[in-house]
Amino acid sequence: MIVTIDGVAASGKSSVSSGVAQALGVPYVSSGLLYRAVTLLGLGAGANLADPAALLPLLSGVRLEPLASGNRVWNADHDLTADLHSTRVDTGVSVVAALPEIREWVDAQLRALPAPLVAEGRDMGTNVFPHAPHKFYLTASPHVRAERRARERPEDIPAIEAALTERDRLDTTQSAPAPDARVIDTGPLTLKGVIDTILNDLR
Numbered sequence: 001m002i003v004t005i006d007g008v009a010a011s012g013k014s015s016v017s018s019g020v021a022q023a024l025g026v027p028y029v030s031s032g033l034l035y036r037a038v039t040l041l042g043l044g045a046g047a048n049l050a051d052p053a054a055l056l057p058l059l060s061g062v063r064l065e066p067l068a069s070g071n072r073v074w075n076a077d078h079d080l081t082a083d084l085h086s087t088r089v090d091t092g093v094s095v096v097a098a099l100p101e102i103r104e105w106v107d108a109q110l111r112a113l114p115a116p117l118v119a120e121g122r123d124m125g126t127n128v129f130p131h132a133p134h135k136f137y138l139t140a141s142p143h144v145r146a147e148r149r150a151r152e153r154p155e156d157i158p159a160i161e162a163a164l165t166e167r168d169r170l171d172t173t174q175s176a177p178a179p180d181a182r183v184i185d186t187g188p189l190t191l192k193g194v195i196d197t198i199l200n201d202l203r
C-alpha cells in the first residue's frame with residue numbers, strides 16, 4: 001500500500017507523514033530531501049544549478065534512507081541530512097527541481113523503494129505514484145506556515161513568508177493536487193489533528 005501526502009512548502013508534509021507512517025508501522029519517504037541533496041551538492045561543487053549536465057555526475061553516491069522516524073540522505077558515507085534545510089538550499093532548490101533530468105533521477109530513486117510506504121512531496125499523487133489508493137494534499141496560508149517555520153529558523157516571519165510565497169510560485173508546475181486527493185487545510189488543526197484526520201480516513 002502507498003499513501004501519498006503532497007502539499008505546499010512548510011504545510012507540514014514531513015511531520016504529518018512521519019506521524020502517519022509511525023502509526024501504520026511503515027517507512028515514509030521525503031522526496032524534497034532528494035531535491036535538496038542535489039542542490040546542496042551542486043552548491044558545494046560551485047555548479048550552475050540550472051545545468052543538469054553539471055549536477056548529474058555529482059549524484060552517483062546519493063542514497064535516501066527512509067525510516068518512519070525521519071529520513072536520512074547519504075552521499076557515499078557522508079550524512080547530508082543536517083545541511084539540507086538551510087536558507088541557501090531553500091533558495092536554490094526550485095531551480096534544480098525544474099530540471100526534467102533531475103526529476104527523472106528523483107522519480108527513479110522513489111519508485112525503486114519497496115511498498116508499503118508513505119511518500120511525501122509535491123507530485124507523489126499526480127506523477128510518481130498515480131495509482132496510490134490513498135492521496136492527501138496539505139495546505140495552509142503563507143502566514144500560518146511562516147509562523148510555524150519561524151519557530152525553527154532565525155529569520156523573522158515576514159522574511160520567511162516572502163520566501164515561502166516565492167517558493168510556492170516557482171513550484172507551481174509540479175504542485176497541483178491530484179484530482180483524487182483529499183485536500184486538508186492544516187491552518188486550524190494541530191499536528192496531531194492532521195495526522196488523526198488522515199488515519200481516520202485510511203481506516
Ligand SMILES: Nc1ncnc2c1ncn2[C@@H]1O[C@H](COP(=O)(O)OP(=O)(O)OP(=O)(O)O)[C@@H](O)[C@H]1O
Binds near residue numbers: 008015151187192
Ligand atoms: N498542523 C500543524 N500545527 C502546528 N504546527 C505544525 C502543523 N503541521 C506542521 N507543523 C510545524 O510546521 C513546521 C513545518 O512542518 P514540516 O517541516 O513538516 O513541513 P514540510 O511541508 O515538510 O516543509 P518543507 O516543504 O519545507 O519540507 C514544523 O515545525 C512542524 O512541526
Ligand SMILES: Nc1ccn([C@@H]2O[C@H](COP(=O)(O)O)[C@@H](O)[C@H]2O)c(=O)n1
Binds near residue numbers: 123
Ligand atoms: N515531489 C517534490 C518534492 C520537492 N520538490 C522540490 O523540492 C523543494 C524542497 O521540497 P520540500 O518538500 O522539502 O519543501 C520544493 O520547494 C520543490 O522545489 C519537488 O519539486 N517535487
